Amino acid sequence: MVFRHETELELLKGALDTLASGFADLPEADTYYSLDGMEDVLQDVARRMQDNFPYHHPRYAGQMLKPPHPVARLAYALSLWLNPNNHALDGGRASSAMELECVEAIARMFGFSESLGHLCGGGTMANLEGLWVGGRVQPRGKVVASAQAHYTHRRISEVLRLEFEAIPVSASGRMDVDALRSVLQKEEVGTVVATLGTTGVGAVDPLAEILELREEHGFRVHVDAAYGGYFHIASEQPEEARRQFAQIANADSVVIDPHKHGLQPYGCGCIVFRDPAVAALYRHDSAYTYYSSAELHLGEISLECSRPGAAAVALWTTQQLLPMQRGGAFATALDRSLLAARNFRNGIETSRNFVSLMEPELDIVVYAVRAEDAGEASQRARDVFQRAAERNLHLALIDLPASMVSHWWPDLVLNRDTVTCLRSCLMKPEHLDQVDEICATLERICDEK
Numbered sequence: 001m002v003f004r005h006e007t008e009l010e011l012l013k014g015a016l017d018t019l020a021s022g023f024a025d026l027p028e029a030d031t032y033y034s035l036d037g038m039e040d041v042l043q044d045v046a047r048r049m050q051d052n053f054p055y056h057h058p059r060y061a062g063q064m065l066k067p068p069h070p071v072a073r074l075a076y077a078l079s080l081w082l083n084p085n086n087h088a089l090d091g092g093r094a095s096s097a098m099e100l101e102c103v104e105a106i107a108r109m110f111g112f113s114e115s116l117g118h119l120c121g122g123g124t125m126a127n128l129e130g131l132w133v134g135g136r137v138q139p140r141g142k143v144v145a146s147a148q149a150h151y152t153h154r155r156i157s158e159v160l161r162l163e164f165e166a167i168p169v170s171a172s173g174r175m176d177v178d179a180l181r182s183v184l185q186k187e188e189v190g191t192v193v194a195t196l197g198t199t200g201v202g203a204v205d206p207l208a209e210i211l212e213l214r215e216e217h218g219f220r221v222h223v224d225a226a227y228g229g230y231f232h233i234a235s236e237q238p239e240e241a242r243r244q245f246a247q248i249a250n251a252d253s254v255v256i257d258p259h260k261h262g263l264q265p266y267g268c269g270c271i272v273f274r275d276p277a278v279a280a281l282y283r284h285d286s287a288y289t290y291y292s293s294a295e296l297h298l299g300e301i302s303l304e305c306s307r308p309g310a311a312a313v314a315l316w317t318t319q320q321l322l323p324m325q326r327g328g329a330f331a332t333a334l335d336r337s338l339l340a341a342r343n344f345r346n347g348i349e350t351s352r353n354f355v356s357l358m359e360p361e362l363d364i365v366v367y368a369v370r371a372e373d374a375g376e377a378s379q380r381a382r383d384v385f386q387r388a389a390e391r392n393l394h395l396a397l398i399d400l401p402a403s404m405v406s407h408w409w410p411d412l413v414l415n416r417d418t419v420t421c422l423r424s425c426l427m428k429p430e431h432l433d434q435v436d437e438i439c440a441t442l443e444r445i446c447d448e449k
C-alpha cells in the first residue's frame, strides 16, 4: 500500500470518537451541508493531485520537502472537526495551551532559560517577526545576512524599510567573518542574521564568532535556523557545526520551521525571542474589545491574527510521541539524514562523472557534472536532472557563483558567472538505505551517453 492510509484512518476514527464524546451533552442539531456530491469531487481532486512529484518517496531527493509524520497528519485532521483558531483563547483554549507547551519545548531544546515565542505560518513570517522586533529595538542600523542567506531577508527588509546588505561567503557557503567585521567598522548595523543551515547548500554560519563581534558592536543577532534548527540535537554533524548550534541560546531571536525538519504539515513556523520583554512591542489597543479573559492570548504576541490551532495540535502530538532529545528516536532519524548526505557525497567523490563540492555540514549535497567549462557543466546538470526524473529519481538544481565552484574544481574553465549544479536534500530517514541505488542510477545516466 502506497500510503498505509487504511490503518491510519482507523486510528483517526478512534480519536474522533473520543473527541465527539466530549460534546455528547449538546442538544441534537442538524448539519446544514450534506455529503451529497462529495464522492465525485473528491475522486476528481485525487486524480488531479496525481500531478505531483512523489515527495513522500525516497526517490524524491530534490528540494527541501519532507512528508509529515503520520501522527502529525492525523492530529491535524482530528483538530479540523473543531477548527480552533489560536488567535485568542476564545478561539482555541486547548490548542493555545498546546502551542505554549510546544514552543516552550523548542526553546528548551535550544537551551533558552526564559523566552517568548509562538508558532506562525512558516519561516518567512517568523523571520519577518524577528527582523521587525530587531528594527524596533535598533531602528537606525542595517540588516545584514550572508550572500547565501534565504532571499526572504532582503525582501523582508524592504517591507520593513530597513536597509539591507549581503555579506560575502567562503567557498563553503558560510558568512565570511572578516567581511562582516569590515562592514561593522564602516556602517551602523542593527541586526546580523546568522543562518544555521542555508537553504541552498546547508552551510552553517559562524555564530560563535558573530556573537563575539556583538560584544563590541552591540547589534542584535537573529538566527535563521528555519531548515537547520533541529540539528541542534543531532549527533552526526561535523564538530564545527555542533559548536555553532550550541550558541543559539545566546542569540536574540531564532527561527525554526517545524514544517521543514519537524515532521509537520505546511503552515508551521516558529519564532523564539530570548527576552520575553519584547512582548511589549506587540501591544495594541483593541485587545479588550474582543478578548474575553485577562490571560495571555497568543494574538497579543504575534503579528498574525487568525492562526491554525491544528498546527499546534499536530506539533504537540508529534512532540509527545517523539520528544526532541539527543539520542532519542527523533534525533536518530535526523542522524540518518546526516549519514545519508555523507555517504552520498562519498559516492560522488569517487565518481568519474561528477565533481563533489563542499562537504555537507547538514543533509544537503550539491555536486557538479564533469565537463570542460562552466557552461557545459551547467547544461549537463540540467540534462542529468531531466533524465533522472524520467527514471523516477527526482533531484533539484542550484546556480552557484562560479567563484565558489572553482574553489572545489580548480581546472574548470569559467566562461560564465554561475554554474548550475545538482542538489539533493536527503531529509527523509529512508534516504540512508537508498543512497547506493541513487548513486548507481546517476552513474548509469551519465555512462549511457
Ligand SMILES: *Cc1c(COP(=O)(O)O)cnc(C)c1O
Binding pocket: 121, 122, 123, 124, 125, 127, 150, 152, 195, 197, 198, 199, 224, 225, 226, 227, 228, 257, 269
Ligand atoms: C525555508 C527557509 C526560509 C523560509 O521559510 P518558509 O517556511 O518557506 O516561509 C527561511 N530561511 C531558511 C534558512 C529556510 O530554509
